[in-house]
Amino acid sequence: MSLLLPLTLALLVSAQTPASTPFQLPNGETVEVTADHVVYEPDRQRVTAQGHTQVRTAGALLRADALTYEPGARKVSATGNVMFVSGEFAAVAEAVTLDLESNEAIAQGGLFMQKRNVTPEALATAQTPQQLREMGETPVLMRGTRIQRTDTHTFEVDGIAFTPCACGKDAPDWRIEAQRASVITGERAILTWPVIYIHSVPVFALPWLYLPLSDRRTGLLMPRPGISSLNGFSIEQPLFITLGRSYDVTLSPGYYTGASKETHDLGNGTLREEPRYQGIRGPRLVTEFRYVPSVNTRGRATLGFLYDLQPLRDPRTGAFFRQGNAPQGEALTGARGLRGEASWQHIQEMGHGFSNRVEASLVSDGVFTRDLVADVVARENQYLRSTASLSHRGEDHFAGLEVALRQDIRWGYSFFREDRVPAAADPLRPVLQGPRTFQKLPALTLSLPERRLGERWVVGMRMEFSRLSPLRSRFGDEGEDGRFEASGLQTVTGPDGAPQGLPDPAQANGRFDASDREARDRLDLFPRLSTSFGWGPYARVTPTVALRQDLYAGEVSGRTAQRGYPLADLQVDSELARNFVRGETTFRHTLMPSVRLRYVPGVWGGVPPPGASPGRPPQRYDEIDAALPVGPEGEDEGFLHAVVEVTQSLQRKQGLAVTEPLRLQLGQGFDLTRYAPTWRGAGRQEAPVLRDTFGRLLARVGIFGAGILARYDTRSTRVSQLSADFSVDNGRGDALYARYDDLLAVGSDRLRRGIDTLVGPSSESRARAQLLTAGGRLTLGIGLGLRYEALVQPLVKEQSPLTQQTLGVSYGPDCGCWRLEGVATLRRGQNLPDFGFNFSVASFGALGS
Template sequence: MTFLAPVALTLWVAAQIPLATQVELPTGETVELAADYVVYENDVLTARGHCELRSGPNVLRADEVTYSEATQVATATGNVMFVSGLMAAIADDVRVDLRSNEATVKGGLFMQKKGVTPEALQAAKTPDELRKLGETPVLMSGTRIRRTGETAFSVDGLAFTPCQCGPGEPSWRVEAKEANVKMGERAILTWPVVYVRSVPVFALPWLYLPLAERRSGLLIPRPSNSGLNGFALDAPVFVTLGESYDLTFTPGIYTGGGDITNAYFSSIEGTEIREPRTNGVKGPRLLTEFRYVPSDHTRGRATLGFLYDLRPRLNPVTFDFLRVHRQIAENTWVPTSQIIDDKRGLRGEASWQHTQDLGDGWHDRVDAYFVSDGFYTRDLTADLLVQNYNYLRSTAVVYQRRDDRYLGLDVSLRQDLRYPFRFFQPNFIPTAASATGVGYNPHGPTTFQRLPGLTLALPQRPLFGGRVMGGMQVEYSRLAPLRSGGFADDGADGFFSPAGTWRSPGTPLETPPELLPKDGLEGNGLLDPSEREGRDRVTLSPLLSTSYGLGTWARLTPSLGLRQDVSVGEVSGRTAARGYALADLMLDSQLARTFTDRDTLYRHTLSPSVNLRYVPGGWGHGLTALNGTGTGTVPLVYDELDSGVPLQSDGRVRGFLHAVVAVDQTLRVRKGPTTREPLRLRIGQGFDLSRIAPVAGRDTVQGSVLRDTFARLSASAGVLTAGALVRMDPTTRDITQLSADFTIDNGKGNALYARYDDLLAVKQLSIDRGLDPLAQGPDFVRRGVDMLVGDAPRPLPSHNDQVDPSPTERAQALTAGTRIKLGFGLGLRYEALVQPLYKDLNSQESQPLAQQTFGVSYGPACDCWRIEGVVILRRNQTPEFAGVNLSVAGFGSFGSGG
């Protein structure tokens, strides 16, 4: 006889439990039965009071158990508990018909457990104790259950919650009229309905659910809606490929955002015109994700996505649609409102993240990202911060790290996302859409890639009997474009322009781009004297240092280093060798005091320091290019090592003497084995004792001795973490940088956060005039890697425009937001992006609010899923419903992400 096989079915457990105290049943099985009272009368076995039945790993407890041999019906009533392995069940009463393998359950609840041993479950004495043990990934129940196979069941009135909602009553559930369940594999539901509390919120005619770890099946569909891309629906399908590999296929569709009014073209043609948005996507999409974890030492994730975009193609020069041009005079064509029907077609993305421990200290790591065109990312998202990403960077490295050396080979690739150029398809502008009446293929931006870099670093070790420490680094790097013949082809000014124009020195800053002269050298396919070419460089950097104690109050640490590099131009074959010595002297001290409060130890330290760095000059020179006027040269700067020290116009090193005086304070708190640092403050002053630095191609410009005065603070106390950084030029009293951030997070879903940045930056027009972008701004941006301080902000010597004589501008941004999780499952989210200095280009009115994001969400207390509606309000636009986000987690194999 199989007494609780249907009970197990009801509770999603298949087990055969005989009912007799060491008595052979009709099935030939025996069980151990213990109870306060057992009687066998008229072919009916009755056990009352603390009934306990054991058969192998299966344990049944109830207040009363009966079995009729005549009807072959078994019942268990009162605090029914059943345990089989990590599956547990409770019920008020259960009636089982062994002839039909059917069971009727009242008040039944099945719990799939984890984080607990089977022995602990078997030892539970009450239903409440059984509920609280371990974690409960799945809660299920049913009213009528029939066994259709060894591990298969048919269930009527199914209700379940496949997540870790805790042992109590879940706040949500899935109910189905009928379900076909195969334990450990899947459940096929007929007319499933999702209930939140007692409110039905979602229904389907049929649903397949995986019920085992890594079981293939359909995951939760993800609907969304936004003004950018309209309604969108993704339907992910999970496919397992064994224990270590799986795939997720996500077909989807974007219906596209609504048309907008184009006032510019209506003024030309005298009528209001409705046309598609220039940004956004429309069409079908397929995203494939492959994950692998073949061992503890190797893991990775790769994605490949394709989108067939039905929107009209953009002109990469004007960022507008390809429009039919109309000739109004000789050699003069103007655009009309007619859009050329040339679909954007196939677009896509790919990524690969991989880490591996190769053994013997060897490791590799890949972080690769690729998109089909420069506007792919901003077309898929409405977030302003993501839309403003200028470059997409991919890196790969294989290295060996040991105590005595580091050896690494790396590559780094960048994709320029500033323009809508297509990377793997032609960008041909047809004749009908050309402002000259002649079709052409515009020259896209050329980015330089690190292909490859090879680094050998020997960390400092004792030399000459341990009195001196010595180390060395050797690096080979190749920076070159992947195409364009091995050089930038950026023309006379060395800057890329989509329209092929250039701004020569002396051009008024207010001159609009369309009135600038054409740069005849840009995109001509020739390496001109003003352009960068691919270059190979070898750099040698040895370092010697020692340290002397000055009694018990200070320490003196002198060091001497050298940087020598040799560069070769890959196209011209030009060679250049540049070198310089660095002398460094550090004098520091530390005062400390310790306080004790019961079991807590407080340690406050005060550490003053003086750091001097001297570069007497150098020998040789780096690679140079012809300047925009053709009257001299400018040094070519490819990376941070090329701009590590001030350079003269001919590429030679300009010597300097820098100093930084600083005081550090820290407070550390130790309680038991835990140590934290709730406060750190650094205050300092920079000095340029050489007073000379290059500005805008001029080799000698007298500067101030004083450089930035700075203070940096980091603090934490309980739920609060905060930080601040301020830099000021004491000679002009300009704040060159002000940054601050704080977060208050109670760890329960409630948080308040903000970050503010105020930078003194170089205007783009001033950069076009020839000002080095590293010559202005906060110290950490503009100082070279071998310098202690950078140049001070100052006007350009040739900057005499009456309209706007200042070469710099302030860039300010404030991001602030809050998250609130209410007790009944409701969540609220708000975030604002503020640009305090922004003014409307036409009215000049202050409009600081750039973007506001509002989110309202609901999810159960376990947070195994959460659905959120998002509304975005952008500057000068109406509120936009940006989408519905459904995140799913904690379902085991049922779903992840969303």
């Protein structure tokens, strides 16, 4: 509104200005005044411009029905359809009175708007306030009873009503009201005693609030309070810090009060009220760093620290350490201390064929995730995997360097520090040895794409060198059975044939013996030769011959070993197709039968055994070691496998859009080893010929989608896998979905086959795993939304099969600039659900849990 000052100076020059007159001011600025007529009243010391009044400068425009200037009072009043445009800032009002000395404006019905996706030239063409309101998008709406403009884009506002969100052409149904505010349009707003209103209902209040008014402005984001049965009440206050156009940091300090106490049964009838074994209590700080320095590089890194005040726990059992190591003793009160988490995701195209990628996650101890996250699915993770790779891809080769780390989080052992029993529990303070998880440190891969050899054949080569070793040791120290157990027991078969646990003295004894895994270097060579040709008009034939040769070196024992075998593969496939035209729609039905044979006549050498003694069965570390079937003595065996498949597909084409409403795949696996000569004779003569029979059906019609995969083990005469999913989604927020998985724990065909085989071993296991997930989302057309999800484990007998239920009720406008959701989660074993809420506001943050 400060543009009214040049206008008043211009009007003092003459009371007889024509309808459109330019004025040159002393500061050099040109002001053009346009009106139907201008009147100067000397006796009243007043200048009036009436009728389509317009004041224009190089960068701003003011429109009103009438404008009055009083020189004595140094006030200017604009009335009737007042509109002001300056760049992407616009304002409308019924009437405005401006004090030229203080630069204060008293507005009636004033609405101030920050615009985007519209040019200032287009805004200047608006003839009415309604046209100005509807142009472009309005990410900031501001009302106020008294507004003082202290700079070009700076305002001090009393009685502010404020909406920092793009709400389209409709009036916003939410706002922030405050007693006073300092606003810099496009940058920030500082509000005193702000209250958030939805319609006319106050939902949240603060004494002071800093709001960034763009996507990249330094300032406080919405606080995030929460409450759960795991960690009690928590509060976090994020601070967003901009570090230029391509970098930013979010600091989120917070505090967790810890859950209420629960009753622990310590045995012998001893019950004691103590803190929960799981959960946290204390201050926490999480830092998130994001960067996008170029179109070829982007990444995100997080680092979090927590000082946990809860009592110390035994990493083996998850229970508290107790005085004198007595089962019924008092829990030690020492704090768990500093804990943390870190992650890094990075992608970069370096040019000239080079690229690198990082996907890393790390926690300070194995139960960190389970202490913070109450969701059942997230708590079931047993490993965290991190990878980093550098690769070069050329026209005739691919070369890569990869490092892969796995963190075992099945138990509570620390990752960076040594775990010891506290002196109050055991004065000797023995070390608690955790698992020595094997890592890939590193893996070098060189792959030469297939090249022509003559007119028909093509040849390719893949070479990989990998070092598999624990991070801080050269052997795993797993003990007699080759598996680490926190209990220190090994599982053996008892006299009655049932499994039983016996002490494993070789586990964590610090010596390389028994079935300990040692750090191993391996060179894998895999050359292959293939061709493809048509068999008349009926089929395509693709034969391949390959050789896998592995060389091993043990870093502790010094033993070397090698394993190699030839591999022949033959695939014959065909396709029958027919088109059906219905008006503008074309349906295409295809029938695609295929037969695939894979033959390994025998194996020379073998995978190295574990421990210091060479007389034990081979010990396999990864998918390359386990690429072949295993014989009765644990040795690798040759094989002849076959898979017969028939795939049918129905495609629908309308215009340029092509969809696949239906796909059906049926197949049968065969183990024909007994009918093919192998170097080791009849080692697998008793193996069944028929393996898994499988079928897969996928369907999608309109809003409906469904899929089912079934595998039937012919030897055990049981379904080895049944997976089905169903969904109804209208694309407007309403959906129903369900998924069911039923798996045999061991032996499912393609789930557990080697990478060089076509079928897996026949299953004799009777152990099953089942999981049902079902839920839905519903929008009621008035901004109200509902969602529900349930997890069910049908095989659970001792407890309720209903593992977890989540119910969410939300409300928000159609424009999506904010949404409030209340969430209740009830888990198995809880009497009352955990409650939380999420309140998200577009452009400047969210609060909730």
